[in-house]
Amino acid sequence: MPATVIVGLQWGDEGKGKTTDFLAPQVAMVVRYQGGDNAGHTVVTGTEVFKLQLVPSGVLYPHITSVIGNGVVVNPATLISELDMLISRGIDVSRVRVSRSAHVTMPYHVALDRGNEDRLADSRVGTTGRGIGPTYGDRAWRVGLRVEDLEDRNRLRERLERVLPERNLLLGAMGIPPFEIEPLVELAAGWGDRLKAHMDDSTWLVQDAIARGDHVLFEGAQGTLLDLDHGSYPFVTSSNPVAGGACTGGGLGPLQVDEVIGVMKAYSTRVGSGPFPTELEDEIGKGIAARGHEFGTVTGRPRRVGWFDTVPLRYAVAVNSISSIVLNKLDILSGIKTVRLCVAYEVDGRRVETWPSSGAALERATPIYEDFPGWDEPIHDVRTLSDLPENARRYLTALEGHAGVPIVFVSVGPERTQTIERAWRPLRNRSAVPTIERPGTPAR
Ligand code: GDP
Numbered sequence: 001m002p003a004t005v006i007v008g009l010q011w012g013d014e015g016k017g018k019t020t021d022f023l024a025p026q027v028a029m030v031v032r033y034q035g036g037d038n039a040g041h042t043v044v045t046g047t048e049v050f051k052l053q054l055v056p057s058g059v060l061y062p063h064i065t066s067v068i069g070n071g072v073v074v075n076p077a078t079l080i081s082e083l084d085m086l087i088s089r090g091i092d093v094s095r096v097r098v099s100r101s102a103h104v105t106m107p108y109h110v111a112l113d114r115g116n117e118d119r120l121a122d123s124r125v126g127t128t129g130r131g132i133g134p135t136y137g138d139r140a141w142r143v144g145l146r147v148e149d150l151e152d153r154n155r156l157r158e159r160l161e162r163v164l165p166e167r168n169l170l171l172g173a174m175g176i177p178p179f180e181i182e183p184l185v186e187l188a189a190g191w192g193d194r195l196k197a198h199m200d201d202s203t204w205l206v207q208d209a210i211a212r213g214d215h216v217l218f219e220g221a222q223g224t225l226l227d228l229d230h231g232s233y234p235f236v237t238s239s240n241p242v243a244g245g246a247c248t249g250g251g252l253g254p255l256q257v258d259e260v261i262g263v264m265k266a267y268s269t270r271v272g273s274g275p276f277p278t279e280l281e282d283e284i285g286k287g288i289a290a291r292g293h294e295f296g297t298v299t300g301r302p303r304r305v306g307w308f309d310t311v312p313l314r315y316a317v318a319v320n321s322i323s324s325i326v327l328n329k330l331d332i333l334s335g336i337k338t339v340r341l342c343v344a345y346e347v348d349g350r351r352v353e354t355w356p357s358s359g360a361a362l363e364r365a366t367p368i369y370e371d372f373p374g375w376d377e378p379i380h381d382v383r384t385l386s387d388l389p390e391n392a393r394r395y396l397t398a399l400e401g402h403a404g405v406p407i408v409f410v411s412v413g414p415e416r417t418q419t420i421e422r423a424w425r426p427l428r429n430r431s432a433v434p435t436i437e438r439p440g441t442p443a444r
């Protein structure tokens with residue numbers, strides 16, 4: 001039962017898109033299991049750049065069935081324009097399936113998200129403004145619209161009559177004009193007409209594929225530190241990017257997961273508000289941001305940049321059952337004299353090596369660093385580990401030691417082929433993941 005989950009180990013934008021695309025030739029199906037059009041996954045093939053928000057990153061391969069699972073919140077306007085973009089660039093989208101149970105982001109969700117952020121002013125979360133929180137909120141309140149509702153005007157009207165009066169009251173209190181039911185019914189029914197051919201029962205698609213022995217890849221959006229339960233609440237997204245989310249949002253059971261691949265980059269970035277202990281506000285940080293093109297794919301906002309932090313890494317490896325790691329963007333660190341790695345925090349005079357569940361403690365954490373001599377050489381053209389500069393290898397070994405699981409790919413550029421493969425055998429022929437020595441158990 002080859003089912004593999006790909007999950008971000010940091011605050012998103014770790015390079016999940018590139019990783020999914022890289023593994024796609026080996027799989028039959030790629031499933032997105034959470035998030036919505038807040039995600040921005042970039043895939044670079046030769047000179048072409050694809051930026052995907054809702055369609056799974058495997059779509060560029062004609063043999064792959066791309067599934068938008070029940071746990072995703074779908075803004076149909078975004079999905080339709082993404083399908084149009086792909087069609088216009090010669091990509092076959094007939095194998096894109098969208099779950100009938102996925103919830104729909106409506107224009108009033110977007111307005112509520114933006115209105116709420118304005119209201120919060122200085123304490124805003126810094127959301128992508130895509131209506132993600134309000135859509136998941138309505139789902140939990142059982143007043144949401146699902147993709148299947150788009151097929152039936154009467155059901156759309158009935159659903160909107162249940163939810164809209166109250167949402168309009170809230171919008172009114174924020175000084176935002178109300179929405180009317182009939183124009184929304186027409187808009188949503190139009191989306192339904194367009195998406196009808198793509199609607200499906202995603203859980204059975206996944207279960208049938210696994211039963212056939214097809215290899216299914218579950219592509220997470222965002223990252224572990226933005227997880228609603230495991231991130232630094234309230235500065236998180238409204239879904240569960242962790243590997244467990246693939247079960248609830250992708251339609252498989254926990255024992256059906258064979259491998260969980262964690263994706264991380266060689267430094268940290270974060271978009272939006274919230275604690276970020278290793279944040280760099282100096283020239284080194286600006287250099288990394290510039291070389292790494294650290295601007296949000298969805299909003300264009302500059303991403304905050306910092307040194308790599310092993311404290312949340314160890315947490316992310318644990319809560320996701322990470323079995324192997326993909327390290328991206330190692331090339332961006334070339335030219336830095338000393339590369340710093342956060343190995344612990346000091347909180348109120350105490351050394352802390354475990355990720356604090358308290359957001360307040362995290363706000364007070366100052367990083368304790370281990371320094372590594374850097375390397376000057378560009379490494380974009382390196383394809384084997386032994387050709388990496390020695391100092392880059394030392395840094396990589398340290399990261400692996402902290403993670404306690406093997407790094408199986410190292411990425412040295414955005415393009416598909418700019419990847420160092422290591423210890424990689426197709427999952428299905430692999431008896432066990434290679435083990436490496438664990439560092440001492442961190443003190444709590
Ligand atoms: P995702 O949200 O996790 O899919 O990541 P994004 O696509 O938002 O951000 C990652 C960015 O880094 C994209 O522009 C990728 O093309 C780029 N990228 C991925 N891996 C590498 C790498 O190893 N080196 C460089 N220079 N860029 C990379």
Ligand code: IMO
Nearest residue numbers: 012013038039040126127128221222237271272
């Ligand atoms: P990918 O999949 C980075 C962040 C927002 C904000 C918080 C909540 O490309 O890695 P939301 O709009 O979800 O309610 O915003 O989450 N955020 C992301 N940051 N990458 C993403 O997606 C993100 N999706 C949401 O910046 O801090």
Ligand code: MG
Nearest residue numbers: 013040041297
């Ligand atoms: Mg992204």
